[in-house]
Amino acid sequence: MKFIYAGKGTGRYWPKRQPENGLINWEKMTAKQVYDFTRALTKPYPGAFTFVNGKKLYIWKIRILEQKSSDLPGRIVRVKKNGVIISTCGKQVLLSDCQFKGLSRRESLKLLKERTGEYFKQKKTKLTYTKLKDFKIIFQKQGAYHVSPRGFKGWFLRDNYRAIAEECNPNDVVLDIGCGEGCLGEYLEVKKLIGVDYSQVALDLCQQLYPGVYDDLLLGDLRRLEALSLPKESFSLIICSLSLMYLIGSDLTKCLKQTYRLLKPKGYFVFTYPTVGPLRKGNEEAAELQPHVLQEEIKKAGFTIEKIKPIVPLISEETVKNSFFKGKAKKAFKQYLRTKKRMTLESSYHFLGKARK
Numbered sequence: 001m002k003f004i005y006a007g008k009g010t011g012r013y014w015p016k017r018q019p020e021n022g023l024i025n026w027e028k029m030t031a032k033q034v035y036d037f038t039r040a041l042t043k044p045y046p047g048a049f050t051f052v053n054g055k056k057l058y059i060w061k062i063r064i065l066e067q068k069s070s071d072l073p074g075r076i077v078r079v080k081k082n083g084v085i086i087s088t089c090g091k092q093v094l095l096s097d098c099q100f101k102g103l104s105r106r107e108s109l110k111l112l113k114e115r116t117g118e119y120f121k122q123k124k125t126k127l128t129y130t131k132l133k134d135f136k137i138i139f140q141k142q143g144a145y146h147v148s149p150r151g152f153k154g155w156f157l158r159d160n161y162r163a164i165a166e167e168c169n170p171n172d173v174v175l176d177i178g179c180g181e182g183c184l185g186e187y188l189e190v191k192k193l194i195g196v197d198y199s200q201v202a203l204d205l206c207q208q209l210y211p212g213v214y215d216d217l218l219l220g221d222l223r224r225l226e227a228l229s230l231p232k233e234s235f236s237l238i239i240c241s242l243s244l245m246y247l248i249g250s251d252l253t254k255c256l257k258q259t260y261r262l263l264k265p266k267g268y269f270v271f272t273y274p275t276v277g278p279l280r281k282g283n284e285e286a287a288e289l290q291p292h293v294l295q296e297e298i299k300k301a302g303f304t305i306e307k308i309k310p311i312v313p314l315i316s317e318e319t320v321k322n323s324f325f326k327g328k329a330k331k332a333f334k335q336y337l338r339t340k341k342r343m344t345l346e347s348s349y350h351f352l353g354k355a356r357k
């Protein structure tokens with residue numbers, strides 16, 4: 001064997017393990033991977049970990065079960081005498097030994113059992129508006145954001161708008177919150193349509209692109225809908241198409257409460273929202289919540305959920321790229337339609353929700 005001197009300072013080193021390397025990625029790991037990962041890091045090593053409601057939980061022992069997971073991965077599915085059952089991307093696992101910082105292993109397992117139904121989180125992320133997309137700047141810099149007669153944006157937005165239109169009634173008096181440049185308006189056949197957005201540029205574009213489609217356009221912030229001074233119970237339908245994910249924490253709660261207040265009794269709130277789960281991790285520029293978490297928020301505002309359905313299939317990046325080129329676009333569109341036939345909530349990019357007051 002011939003050795004070659006790598007030279008001073010030019011050799012390569014494996015990076016040192018860092019504490020964050022012990023984080024379990026529930027959305028990507030199969031039961032076997034979670035098992036191997038946990039076993040490799042268990043005592044006397046520092047331990048694989050996850051987060052429960054913002055608290056770090058070290059996992060010392062798990063066992064793979066025969067049962068396949070029917071829940072989204074990372075859910076605390078059920079309590080057993082000797083532990084808790086967790087769903088993964090594949091089979092379920094039994095977690096029998098774990099520890100929250102500062103608690104004993106026994107106390108930790110007891111606490112975890114009380115959190116059945118909740119999800120382990122990837123990490124503690126603190127979203128701020130500085131991280132989210134700022135549409136005031138986007139509209140100002142690039143003009144229309146959604147309008148594209150061909151291509152991927154066209155397909156998925158068209159499906160999104162059509163799905164919403166199916167929920168409308170010709171007698172509906174509608175408020176479209178976060179209406180943007182108003183592409184949805186064209187799809188709706190309703191008695192009255194009012195749009196709200198916090199970008200004046202978007203509202204101006206709406207008037208230019210779809211003159212007369214909206215009866216009124218109001219400059220307003222979804223975080224302070226009350227500032228619009230609209231009388232309560234004014235609308236039979238409130239729509240929010242792909243905009244709710246730009247609100248964080250208490251702002252989302254406030255917006256939902258105002259939506260509830262503005263709806264007539266038995267009125268509907270119809271929204272579309274990106275799906276995050278095992279197949280799609282989500283976008284750092286939007287506060288995307290898992291479908292069940294968003295549903296809880298909506299219920300807390302007083303609504304009853306009537307429908308949650310997938311509307312846009314997840315497709316490969318290649319399909320997206322090809323969607324802009326003639327010829328290839330046709331092929332890509334066919335692939336999109338095929339994927340759509342097999343779509344479930346997990347394999348959808350966006351879902352539609354319908355909630356009743």
Ligand SMILES: C[S@@+](CC[C@H](N)C(=O)[O-])C[C@H]1O[C@@H](n2cnc3c(N)ncnc32)[C@H](O)[C@@H]1O
Pocket residue numbers: 135136146177178179180181182183184196197198199202220221222223240241242243246247
């Ligand atoms: C992804 S676009 C969706 C636009 C439109 N609903 C559609 O489906 O074509 C998000 C829209 O939400 C608006 N938006 C985001 N945050 C808002 C806020 N706090 N108040 C009012 N509008 C907001 C943006 O200006 C943008 O028009």
